[in-house]
Amino acid sequence: MNSFFKKTRQVLSNRAGFFWLVLFLFWLKTYLAYQNNFTLGVNNTMQQFLLLLNPLPVGLLLIGIGLYFGGKKSYWIEIIVSLIQSTWLFANTLYYREFSDFLSFGIIKSSSSVSNNLGSSILEIIHPTDFLLFLDVVILILMMSFKVIQPDQSRPKRRYGAITSVIAIVLFGINLSLAEGDRSQLLTRTFDNNYIVKYLGVDFFAGYSAYQTHQQTSTRKNANSSDVDKVLDFVNKNRSQPNVSYYGKEKGKNVFIFHLESFQQFLINYKSDGEEVTPNINRFYADQHTMSFDNFFNQVGQGKTSDAETMLETSLYGLPSGSSMTSYGSSNTYQALPAFLDQRGYATASMHGDVGSFWNRDNTYKSWGYQYFFDSAYFDDKDDYNNGYGMKDKIFLKQSAKYLEQLPQPFYAKIITVTNHYPYDLDKQNQSIAKTKTGDKTVDGYVQTAHYLDQAFGEFINYLKKSGLYDDSMIVAYGDHYGISNNHPKALAKLLGKKSVSKYDLAMLEKVPFMIHSNNLQGGVNHTYGGEIDVMPTLMDLLGIKDDDTIQLGNDLLSTNRNQTVAFRNGDFVSPDLSKLGSKVYDNQGKKIDTKKLTAQQKQILKEQQDHTDKSLSMSDKITTGDLLRFYTPQDFNKVDKSQYKYKYSDGIKALKKARREKKSSLIDQNGGKSTQDLYETDAPELKDDDNK
Known part of the structure; x- marks a missing residue:
């Protein structure tokens, strides 16, 4: 036995032996923290393998620094690296427990939410087992202090350090390649900090967030108040006047924003094998009190849904690459629609059956002024309730009733659905319409998930009618972005009954529905050209909120003197006159125009439209990257004041109860304290199975 301990002591005292011990303990505690302290949503064998792999590249690189030095210094450097990593893991464990997200340098540097929100409850958050993250460091320090380990005093062979660094870089390249294979555009789109940690590690995330913060800080530092003058000059020149027939018509009403995931305009009145795909939405679209817009375009970039939300609620575009919500949502100053309504007595809430950290919603919504964010933590969940991107719509919408009925009125509530999401898979028990037969697997399931969304929408509208909310509300429904991308032209042509689709056809397929319903409104189809950037000014005018000095890049869709140039994030545009797509120009019938044969008038129109598009996008980017609204x-x-908002379940329920006591204007209070949840009817088979059990 003595011989065994002696040999073990010799191995650990050897510089290489000590290095491998520290690296192993570094890897082990990180992996155990992944499994026990965070909810990373590992869904397949590759993700599990990457979770095992991702601590090693950074561990090799940082702990390997010690191999460049000799004597005790080498050993203590490796221990210090492990201590720093333990501290980072510990801090993230506490922050994640409270906010379901990871600490970024942007949050640490530019937000007081960490100290304000976390510091007050730190003793409640800490678990005794959290300190086990430091156990390996304590043991190593004791072994060094009591000379159980005798440092190797020989001259270091720095080539070993260099080799270790090279191996670390190669291993990271393999890690990144495998991660991109499982989740493309992982770093450019940055859906969720959980994804970065799951695929590349919590230590990589630290460096990545530091890089992002540096980039943002340098741009922000160079911005100044004079930059706002240029923005205001552009905005004021392009601001349209409210339509007096509609201004303030919906003042004081509840507002619903119903988010139709991946829902394109062509689905309206579309039939598959003679069957209506979306009969409920079709009826809503054609209702005598629904204003529908048939030339309304999605204008998203890489941020997809997050870009749609950004435009909808701030009248600012998304970024040329990535998502402004994930890059700037935590730190920037915004003047968003929820904040305007909050400051006018509205309760403001967003509901989504996915984790709150997706698209950084749990931080961005605070910047936008949302009082409540009901994410997946607020809903009863089971394995068959989910479809990969959150709760199935029918189940999610039924459960949302218990929060809608508690919101003090008037309220602003955004409802985000997810089932009609790529890759358009739907379990068999929920399929009630046949797939199309284009031969493209990605495309053919689209009608099934769209039909399911339509059924869920119909059930939700029926509940609003039965509960009385329908008559007291302005209901806005919109499609956030395309469902079938331009990469499927043959399948799209088959769906639309065409031989082929042109570039102009594909641009017209960027149309998504936009509908505003209220019993006060005279319905009909409005043919004005517009897009998601125009929603905020439109709703503000309807609600009678003065916006003649706001910074918004869209304009009221109901205005009679508005600019109808619709800018796309790539610099293309469409309009009732001319459209420019790439290097091609088209008239409003979709006919390609030879640019050499353009009339002088057409050239002038084209120039003005291109200038408007370029300046709109440029101004938006300057506002976002320079955080100009702070000036x-x-x-x-x-x-x-972001610090006043807390979205953790216990905090949200507490705030909701307090608001109900103070205002006594919620639906349930108006109903004598009786819940309206039993009025919500759904045919969701999962819930029927639960009832049978």
Whole structure:
């Protein structure tokens, strides 16, 4: 036995032996923290393998620094690296437990939410087992202090350090390649910090967030208040006047924003094998009190849904690459629609059956002024309730009733559905319409998930009618972005009954529905050209909120003197006159025009439209990357104090109960304290199975 301990002691005292011990312990505690302290959503064998792999590249690189030095210094450097990593893991464990997200340098540097929100409850958050993250460091320090380990005093062979560094870089390249294979555009789109940690590691995330913060800080530092003057000059020149027939018509009403995931305009009245795909949405679209827009375009970039939300609620475009919600949502100053309504007595809430950290919603919504965010933590969940991107719509919408009925009125509530999401898979028990037969597997399931979404929408509208909310609300429904991308032209042509689709046809397929319903409104189809950037000013005018000094890049869709140039994120545009797509120009019938044969008038129109598109996108980027709204506040608007919002389940329920006591205007209070949940009817088979059990 003595011989065994002696040999073990010799091995650990050897510089290489000690290095491998520290690396192993570094890897082990990181992996155990992944499994026990975070909810990373590992869904397949590759993700599990990457979870095992990702601590090693950074561990090799950082702990390997010690191999460049000799004597005790080498050993203590490796211990210190492990201590720093343990501290980072510990801090993230506490932050994640409270906010379901990871600490970024942007949050640490530019937000007081960490100290304000976390510091007050730190003793409640800490678990005794959290300190086990430091156990290996304590043991190593004791072994060094009591000379159980005798440092190797020989001259270091720095080539070993160099080899270790090279192996670390190669291993990271393999890690990144495998991660990109399982989740493409992982770093450019940055859906969720959980994804970065799951695929590349919590230590990589630290460096990645530091890089992002540096880039943002340098741009932000160079911005100044004079930049706002240029923005205001552009905005004021392009601001349209409200339509007096509609201004303030919906003042004081509840507002629903119903988010139709991946829902394209061509689905309206579309039939598959003679069967209506979306009969409920079709009826809503054609209702005598619904204003529908048939030339309304999605304008998203890489941020997809997050870009749609950004435009909808801030009248700013998404970024040329990535998502502004994930890159800037935590730190920037915004003047968003929820904040305007909050400051006018509205309760503001967003509901989504996925994790709150997706698209950084749990931080961005605070910047936008949302009082409540009901994410997946607020809903009863079972394995068959989910479809990969959150709760199935029928189940999610039924459960949302218990929060809608508690919101003080008037309220602003955004409902985000997910089932009609790529790759359009739906379990057999929920399929109630046949797939199309284009031969493209990605495309053919689209009608099934769209039909399911339509059924869920119909059930939701029926509940609003039965509960009385339908008559007291303005209901806005919109499609966030395309469902079938331009990469499927043959399948799209088959769906539309065409031989082929042109570039212009594909641009017209970027149309998504936009509908505004209220019993006060005269319905009909409005043919004006517009897009998601125009939603906020449209709703503000309908609600009678003065916006003649706000910074918004869209304009009221109901205005009679509006610019109808619709800018796409890539610099292309469409309009009722001319459209420019790439290097090609088209008339409003989709006919390609030879640019050499353009009339002088057409050339002038084209130039003005291109200038408007370029300046709109450029101004938006400057506002976002320079955080320019910190320099300017409109009249009758107060800067948002993010520290007052907490979305953790216990905090959200507590705030909701307090608001109900103070205002006594919620649906359930108006109903004498009786719940309206039993009025919500759904045919979701999963819930029927639960009832049978």
